Structures are given as structure tokens and as C-alpha cells.
Amino acid sequence: MKNYELVLQQVEADLAAGRLRLGGRLPGERSLAEQLGISRPSVREAVRVLEALGVVRTATGSGPEAGAVIVAEPSAPLTALLRLHLATSHLPMHDIVQTRVLLESWAAREAAGQFAAQGAADGDGALAGKLRDAEELLGRMDMEGLSPEEFHLLDAEFHVALAGLAGNVLVAAVMSSLRSAIHGYVLAAVPNLPDWDATAVGLRAEHHGIVAAIRSGQADAAARLVTDHIEGFYRAARLSSPAW
Template identity: 80%
Template sequence: MKNYELVLRRVEADLAAGRLRLGERLPGERTLAEQLAISRPSVREAVRVLEAMGVVRTATGSGPEAGAVIVAEPASPLTALLRLHLATNHLPMGDIVQTRVLLESWAAHQAATRYLSDDVEFKELVASAEGLLDRMDDPGLSPEDFHLLDAEFHVALSGLAGNVLIAAVMSSLRSAIHGYVLAAVPNLPDWDATVVGLRTEHRGILAAIRAGSADDAARLITEHIEGFYRAARLSTPS
């Protein structure tokens, strides 16, 4: 389950139980992190997604107006996001691939630019993405488990751009991405060779981001997405 979903479930449960009301503030970042067993940077990312969905409004500072305030019941924005999620399952794979290239190449470019800054929180998120790659190095992973982590990695990369709407759209595409990628596995001539190549390409993309090489990061992620599409003989994206 994605981190923002954990926070969203907590908000829904607290609203239903009367522990939260519209206009009240979410528990503090540290409290949520401890209660949900996720990191504080993950809580901050989750709150940003909830803000993009229209569930909360945030204000910076340390006074009484600071924090994340509940401004809408989760049902309405969640329904809109779910509708987008379901719609993507019926889109042509080529359209999904083109959308991924558009969003992820831009996100990788932005992430590489951000890495040159002194944003400690951002670099913690990069380290979390690298942790997913470490988990993908497990030789015992099934294709399904590998591609679940693969989809998680690509969503994490998109989140590095710092644009909460891009992050929300990519999260909604996660199931569709995993579905078409997993369906493509039988078309691959050599899964073992493919997975080695995918690991290498993932590391190359992240290395370009860490180096601040924005153009290289965008190019590598485009080649990575389109290359898998071709290797699986799903046709060539136009």
C-alpha cells in the first residue's frame, strides 16, 4: 500500500469515528510517522498528495494556523482519482507508454536538477528509491514481485520532481503499468537477461539524477521505457 493511502485511511477512519472534523488539523508529522510506521519524509510526501487531491490544505510555520487542515471529505477526490485509475486499465498500451515517457522524462529531468541543491529531505527520498533497487537485486524475485517493485520505483522517481500532481497521476497509473508490463513477460525471449538489463538501466537513471545530469536522466528513462516495450514485442511506440 502506498504511503498516502495509509494516511488517507487514517483520515477516513478518524472522520468516521468523530476523532477528526472538517476544519481540524491532522496529527503532527512525528505522530503520524510513529503510528503508521513510516518515515517522516514519507508522511510529508503523503500530505502533499492529499493536498493535490483536495483533502487537506497546508500552511507553513509553527503557529496555530500551521499544519495540514482537513478541507474536504476524502470520498470526492478519491472517487476522481479512482476513476482515472480504472480508466487507464482500458487504454491502449501504446498510450500508457507515451504518457509514461512524457511524465517520467520530465520528472527525471527535474529530479536531476533538484539533486544539485542542498535539499536534505529530497536526497532522503532519492535514497529510498535506491533502496527499492537494492530489493530488486534479489535473484529469487518472481517476475511479478520484480515488476511490483519496478512500478514502485518509477512512481518514486516521478515523485522526486516535486510536483504533487505528477506524483498523483503516476500513482493512479501504477496498476495499469504493472498490468501491461507483467503481461509482456511471456513475450520476452530471455527473462534472466532482461532482468539484468533492467537493473542496469535503473541504476543508470538514478546515477544520472545523482550526478545532476538532467538531459541524460530524461534520455535514459525514455530509452528504458520504450526499450522494454519493444523487447516485449508489444509494437513500437509512435
């Protein structure tokens, strides 16, 4: 194990045990170095890693704001790390489709269930606001004259928004990290479609159907429509697998 990893391990243990909390400060460089038997440069390296991960925020100087403070920014660093990892690997088409179906159908089912339970369809709560954002993307996709690339950029945004409706930060982060991969594969599939204009009309109708099912609290229908929508596009683009 590298020396800086000892610091990461210690911080993880202190967070898990409650010895470090949101807003708390890491011990100083000298204290950590002596405690773990490592050099101060190794401690500084660990703090830079923690800052890049969004776990701490640092400020120089000797005042009350100086040092490394524990902060909570769970989605942005996770998304960045996942995107970097995805960029280094060629992802099998089947794996992308299967992951999308798992995440998005669950999110649609969960969101619809929340609407049914809370009556959010008629309210001004956070969930209703998120659904209106998704509907705004649908309105932009309904505009005439969009190129396939413009359409699918909006489409990727819509599906990320769809996954975020359930309020699960991890699901939303994974979908956000998949955005580039989804857009790339979908756009590459367009030439395989026999009639892009007809396909776009069908995709728009399917999008609206999914949103309508969520808004009306039809959880099973929303999940089924999402699954059919995702798998159906790849079959239409002749990118299907025997397992679908």
C-alpha cells in the same frame, strides 16, 4: 445541475475567492440550504462528496470540533479518483507509454536539476531522502530469486518513487494512479520476452544508471535514460507502436 452540485460550486467559488481557507468551516446545513434555495438533505449529500474528495473533514455534535472543516489532502483523493476512472477504461498501450515518458522523463530531469543546483546529493534534505528510498527499492530488485511478478511490483513502486522525486504532487498522484495499469501491462508482456533473466539484468542496470544520473545532476542524461528504459522494454516485449 443537481442540487448538491450547487453546494460544490459555491464551495469552489468561496475557496477561489479566499472566503474559505484551510482550517475554516463551512456554513451550517440550514444556512447553506437557505442561501442556495435547496433542501438540507442536498446539503448533506454535498458535504459527503466533499469529504470523500478530501476537501473537508466532518465531526458530529455541537462542540468546537463539530461541522465540516476545510482540510488539505490533495494527493490521496485525486489518486483514488484517477484509479477508479482508469479501471473503467481499456487504455491503449501507446497512451500509457507516452504518458509515462512525459511524466517520468520530466520528473527525472527536474530532480537532477535540483541536485545540481542545491548540492542535494551530499545532503540530508527531502530530495536526498526520496532518492535513497528509490535506491532501497533497487536493492530489493537486485535480490536473486525474484519472480517476474515480484520484480515488477517493485519496479512499479520504483517508477512511482521516481516520478515523485521532482516534488510535484499532481505528477506523483497521476503516476500512483497508473501503478496498477503499469504493473498489469508489464507483467502481461513478460511471456513475449525471449529471455526474462537477461531482460531483468538489463532493467536493473538501466535503473541504476537513471538513479546515478539524477544523483550526479545530469538532467538531460537522466531524462534520456528514462525514455530509453520505458520505450526499450515495450519494444523488447514486442508491444511497440510504429510511433515509438
